Structures are given as structure tokens and as C-alpha cells.
Amino acid sequence: MNERTLGLGLIGLGLAGGVMAAAARTHPGIRLAAAAEPDPELRQRFEQAEGAPAHADIDGVLARADVDAVYVATPHQLHRAHAVAAAEAGKHVIVEKPMALSVADCDAMIEAAAANGVVLIVGHTHGFDPAVTMIRDLVASGAYGPLGMIAMWNYTDFLYRPRRPEELDSARGGGILYNQIPHQIDIARTIADRPVRSVRATAAVLDPARPTEGACAALVEFAGQGTANLVYSGYDHFDSDELHGWIAEGGSPKKRAHGAARRRLDGLTPAEERRARTSDFGYGARSPLPPPHQPHFGELVVTCAGADLRCGPDGVIAYTDDGVEVLPVPGRPWWPGRGDVLQELVDAVVHGRAAFHDGEFGRETVRTCLAIAESARDRREVFLSAPEVARHVPVR
């Protein structure tokens, strides 16, 4: 069966764009058509490696007839303008998380996609991880009974990766609340598949030199049934990949390297740090080969009445009444996780299947992130979807 191939334009060749380029090369339904990137070095790397044109701005990509869809991986504050421009140019849109930093921006993007009849998908997040969608399907099948509790622990070096200044400024969408917690929320929401009822969260800024939230604990209650308990720290101390057989977030084996991220930054000026961001993480800096294990986002245990389902390095570990069984993740002919984002696009555009992680889904994750930030700031529970209990919220 011949299948239509979608031409993809990458908008932004930083970390996200670089990895998505590699994923696009592995996907049989995607053709990497073009890129837009202000950094000339990254443009040059892209053109040489891909044999496809790299434009200095988005307009050049949107004008191309061989581009069917774009992947918007620009800084957060540009997501709305870039997604809306793409939709108005008739291009389908994948927009990186966070979808935006306000609900109004999300609404504008959803409306632009609807008005122009294009597909809008929010990703990549770890909600696309094959093990996560497998757990979602196992829970939805009812085979293990009702969902009780989703628990996640992730301890990383996030705060000490090289950064642009705005990435350390919470008011401009920096820190973990807008860049790492969306992964946990998307994982939880993908599995629970229910509206968020309320959140109670705390967050901590523990390093004055990186003055943005680097640790967060959140209790997310879903409407009707199910809870997600999220713990995240990006302070480069404990590394929870120690509990995951030293497989890194992306699915590759990892060397124990406690403190390495901090040491890499030692003595760098802000300009050098910004430069290091491109050299360490921009297009072409990472392996172009799909990882040998599954991507993951720390430890994940999903408690159902009949089993605990845990995300393991190569599959879902089912701890049932009778014993332990590893359920291998079905193989994919593409980069696991990021390739699943592209497949959701292909399914929607070519096969007319509604996307799971669509604009409304992304908007709810943004609302949940904003509620987590509000809960942490005001030190109280924040309700998202149950008006009848709003009176319980203390007024300050």
C-alpha cells in the first residue's frame, strides 16, 4: 500500500528541533522538507546534513509548497504567533510544549487551526512515550480494574543544562514548571484520560544563581476517579535514572555522572553558556540513531485495583496478583516517542483519525501548569473543573 508522505518544516533547530529532525528521518510517512532557524551555524549544519533548505525565518518555510506541516520548536513566547501563521498558511501544526504560557494564547492557536482546517498537535511530551500510551490502553481496557493512583518521581540535572537567560526566568516561562512538569502532567492526563479536578502543589527555588523553580511536588486529582502524585527536582543531585537501570530519559545507556552538568557550567559567562546551549544541544549535537531502550521520564507507577503498571527500560512491568511480567512495548518503525508524535500527525492528516494530544489537550495541560504555579505561590488548592466545591477554597 502506498501512503502519502507529508513534507515537514522544522521551525527552530535547537534541542527539540534537532531531535525531531532525527526522528523525522526514521518515519516512513514523513519527508524532512525545510527548516527555519536564525542561527547561521545551525542552518548550515542542517543544510549540509539533510540536503534540504534552511531559511532564516518562518515565512520562508510557510511559503513552500512542499511543506505540508510544521513543527514549531521556537522559544515559548513565539509559539502562538508561529502556530497561527502556519495555520493561516494552510500548514498542519505540531507545537512543542508548553503549548503557550497563557490560556488565551492556546485559544488563539486552537481557533486558527479550526478556522483554517488544519490539524493541531501539541508535542513532543513524554505523554507520547510508547510505554505511556501502552499503559493508557491497558488501563482503558479495564483488564486491571479501576485506576487508583499514578505516581512519578523524576530527579534530573535540568537546571544546570546550558540556558538562555529567559529559560531561568519564571515570568518568561523558564524553570521546571513550564518545561518539565508539562511532561508529568501529559503522562498523567494521557493515562487517566479525565479532566483535572484540582491541584495542590509546592515549588522551590533552591539556587539563587538559577533563580527559577527547580523542584516541585504536586497532587493532581482527576474528576471522578484517579490521582496523580508528581515529584520533580532538577538540581543535579540525586539522579532517578539510578532506579531505571541507568537508562537516560531518551532511552540510551547513561554513565553515572553526578555533578557533571554543574561542572560543565563552571566559570562560563552568560554568553558562553548561551553558546554552549547550541553546541551541546542544538541540531546535529546529538546522536542521529534511535535509542536502544524506551524513552521515559523518571519512575512511573500506575496503581490499578488489579496491578501496578510500571514503566521499565524496555516495556511495561505489570505487577499483578500472581507475579511480575514485562510486557514489551510493540516495536515501531520510527524513533520511539518523537516518532509517535509524527505518527499522530500522519494518522490525523492522512487517515482522518482525531489526534489524542490535540489543541484542547495541550490547553488543559497549560491550565494545569498555571494552576500548579498558582497553588505553589498562594499555598492553597486550585480547582480547575468542579465549580460546586469552589467555596472550600480559602479566600485570602
Added chain:
Amino acid sequence: MNERTLGLGLIGLGLAGGVMAAAARTHPGIRLAAAAEPDPELRQRFEQAEGAPAHADIDGVLARADVDAVYVATPHQLHRAHAVAAAEAGKHVIVEKPMALSVADCDAMIEAAAANGVVLIVGHTHGFDPAVTMIRDLVASGAYGPLGMIAMWNYTDFLYRPRRPEELDSARGGGILYNQIPHQIDIARTIADRPVRSVRATAAVLDPARPTEGACAALVEFAGQGTANLVYSGYDHFDSDELHGWIAEGGSPKKRAHGAARRRLDGLTPAEERRARTSDFGYGARSPLPPPHQPHFGELVVTCAGADLRCGPDGVIAYTDDGVEVLPVPGRPWWPGRGDVLQELVDAVVHGRAAFHDGEFGRETVRTCLAIAESARDRREVFLSAPEVARHVPVR
């Protein structure tokens, strides 16, 4: 230096009393003087092994001049009466967790101890674990900067250990909320050493055959600074000792035995199950030798500004800016954990040092447990200690 030896009477020879007997034998400042226990088989086991008298009820123990202190390890609903009777007989008191099932009962116990000039300690809980008090002291020293977040995961077979009927009835203090969560709260409160400001929790009853809460997620915020994020499931599926080198809660090596607790119960009548409780867990059923590793209560990571401190099998694992270091727990000439309860008694009675885990401490843990139960039931945050929101605290 000669030190006075305290004569200890064990009130109750179930699981708790049995382990405390073994701990008492290891403690140089304690002399096991007597026991009270209604079950004749357990009394006989005790008298034969210890060469000390076992009475059928508490009065026999309280009448003895060679008993300086008692350890109240009777069913929860008897704690108040037994602790008050002991205090009125001039005996110092260690009372098992939960201290009681109501704040009023705790108050009565605190008042009786004060009125009779005796020491009152609430334990054993894992708040006495040497690694936990070591983390408390490390945090208090300021060496690692301010406390951010305490995170705990514990997945056990708690719900499928043989039980008396009331142990499966939440209204009579059954289930994890009154029997396992107090450990997590005590650990968190020992380390944070601050009042609890509020709790938001969810709990789940996932097995109709064991109709009491078996899973709980709670976010505990402390006054001023610090958060504890607690996850517990007792459904005998995932076993978090898998993350702890297969060292069991008590500190002994453990065989992988997924589903074993459930299978042990298969086909037992309630009467047989009650009997199994004594034979599996009562006095004399467990090893009389101190464990080779440290006791623990699942995975515990304490995030400070300068390090994550994790409870490991043999010490505190400090993940600092520079690397990973295991800080061995200072050796003790007694059973780790339970012997530390006895040492707190000896310190208070013989050396006049104020107990850390005293009646007020225990009462706050009870208040926190009740608030967790209320938060889970009413699906809203419950405030414990901010005066301006004290109206949210239920009157019982």
C-alpha cells in the same frame, strides 16, 4: 560508669510487642521485666523464652515494683485506657502508633503523663530509624542548606498480612491511614521539625474483600518551609524494596515474593486468618537477631538546596554538588530503630533529656492522619496550623 537499668513491661505480645521484646534484649539500659497478653499461647512462649512473668491483663504488670515503664502495644482503641492506667500507676509509657484515634484521647494521655510526672513517648515508628534521625540532624546542621522537599514512595503487601476484623475497618482505625501513613508522617515531621500547615490527600479502597484504604497520596506542607510528598500502596503488587536492594522494611535481606502475601491468605476463614496473625507475626514468630542492614520505610529522598539525602540500606546517601557519598549510620549497641525508641526512654528517664517523639509530637501525627483522612473524604485541602484558617480544622 554504672547506669540504672529500666524494667520494661510489654503490654501486648502481637507483632509490635514481639519485635520490641527482641529489641529490649539488645538494649543495655533495659531489663525485660514482664508482659501482659490475653492469648495463653503467646504468654507461654514469652515466659519460656524470657524467664519473666506474663500476666493475662495489664493490671498485673502495673502492680509490679520491678516495672519502671511499659510499652503499650495493644489494639488502637485500648491505647488511651492503657496509657492512662500506666501513668496513674507511676509507670513511664511508650505507646505504639497510632497514639490514638482522636485528639481527645491523645490529650487525655498527655495530661495523665504530666499529672503523674512520667515520660510519654510515641513509637515505634520509622521516625526513629537511625537513618531518619541522621538526616534530621544533617538538615538541622545547615550543612546542606535549607530544606526543600521530602519525597517518599512505599509499595508493600500491608493489606494482605493476616488481620483481625477491626484492622480492615477504617472506622475502628483499620487500613493504611492509621497504621502505615503515621510512619511516613513521623519520618517527615522528624526531618522537617516544623508544624504541619496543611494537607491535601487522596486515598483509595481498591479491593472490596479488604474494605479499607489501601493506597494513599498526600502532599503535606509545613509551616514556613518544606513539603512532604507521600505515596503509599499496600496492595501487594509492586514492591518498592526492589529499589532498595531487596532489603526488607526491618533491615533484613528479602526474597522476591510478589503475590506471596495474597496467596498465604487464600481460602483462610476469618478465624483462621486471625490465628495466622498470631502464628505469623506474634511474639516469637520472628528472628530474635538484629537485622544486618538499616530499617527503612520505602524510598526516601530529602531535597535540600545543597544535596539530596537518600535513605539507603546501610546509611544516608548524600548526592551533593560534587558527587555521591554514603554516610554510614553510626553503630548502635542495640536493635536499630526499636532500640532507639528505648534509648529515647532511657535518655528521658535516666538523663532527664526531653523526648523528641513525645506526646505532643504523637498528637500532631494523629491530627495529621485525621486531616489526611478528612482531605481524602472531602476532596479538599485541610489546614492544621495557620490560625487564620483554623476554622477548616474539624472539631472531633
